[in-house]
Amino acid sequence: MTTSRAMAWTLAVSACLSWPALAEEADSGAIVAAQFAAGGNNQGVRASGAKGVCVKGTFTPAPGAAGLSKAPHFAKPTPVTARFSMGGSSPKISDKAKPVTRGFAVRMSDGPSDMTFVVISAPVFAARTPEQLLEFFKVRAPGPDGKQDPEKIKAFGAQNPETTRQSAWLNARPVPASFAGVDYWSVQAYTLTNAKGTPTVARLKFVSADKAGLSDDELKGKPDSFYADELKARLEQGPARFDLVAILAEPGDPTNDSTANWPEESRKTATLGMLAITGIEPNATCDARTFDPVAELPEGIAGPADDPMFAIRSPAYAVSLSKRAN
Ligand code: HEM
Secondary structure, eight states, rough: OOOHHHHHHHHHHHHHHHHHSSSOOOHHHHHHHHHHHHOOOOSSSSOOEEEEEEEEEEEEEOOTHHOOOOOOOGGEEEEEEEEEESSSSSSTTTTTTTOEEEEEEEEEEEETTTEEEEESSSSSOOOOOOHEEEEEEETTTTOTTTTOOOHHHHHHHHHHHGGHHHHHHHTTSSSETTTTTTTTTEEHHHHEOTTTOOOOEEEEEEEEEEEEOHHHHHHHHHOOOOOOOOOHHHHHHHHHHEEEEEEEOOOTTTSOOTTTTOOGGGGEEEEEEEEEEEEOOHHHOOOOOOOOTTOOOTTTOOOTOOHHHHHHHHHHHEEEEEEEHH
């Protein structure tokens, strides 16, 4: 081999070795497949939030909300379809599981226009980019013995420390006593725009009016599934209330990294309205379509254009819907 041919060969080999196409592309299909695999490949369920309860209610905007956003949902009360859920793709997950996020998908419907938020019981998400999310799930896929490899998970966490912030946060807090007894964060930043065109950047938070956690002893006394019955009994007594609060960004707060917490205690907030969950709905009401937090937004509110984790949610939720509908 001549020197120049040898050089070309070496270059070609090293180009192949580092060529990104060799790594699996972190598209919505690959991520959803990895989500299903991490939970044991259950059929007919969501790739995340597989175990959950469908509910209904009303959102009533606060007097100042229209000053921040021209979305019609901030101008008058709207009916709500919502779903509480346990994180992950296993419908058999225990309601006692820790560190696992509880989820809340909320659709406010104003005639043809929906405003949908899909939020979790932690202020941060577990991955910063689609590539990192794909790997996050891949290292959690059970092996042939049906068990996850804790060493693999630990090594991934050590190499990607920002992916461990969510579990650290959850581990430092008690398991919620109720789906309605915990706060839920958007983790991603939204831009609210009012009728004058003034933008306000904020993360959103549903603040429970009745926060309660379980002590370790209380947790021991609970069965693996108690949230659905607890919620039914609670709603028979009256609505479960949440304030929707905007946590206002200050210069330097990242809008493209949902693993980074904003120092919430020192941020100004604005209450956008009150969500009253009033009753249980048949599962079919929530299962017929997906709660799409990207496509279902009216004028006056937009997700973060600079966060690749936001846009990818729409196709991922559609892939999951197509799989569970089959
Ligand atoms: C970044 C913030 C995110 C939050 C707070 C979040 C939260 C949630 C919640 C609460 C659910 C349950 C929805 C329901 O009850 O119907 C859900 C479902 C789902 N999430 Fe996310 N998620 C996030 C990002 C992502 C990303 C980046 C992906 C994948 C690229 C993803 C994939 C899914 C899928 C496939 C479902 C099932 C959808 C369905 O079948 O209807 N999520 N998510």
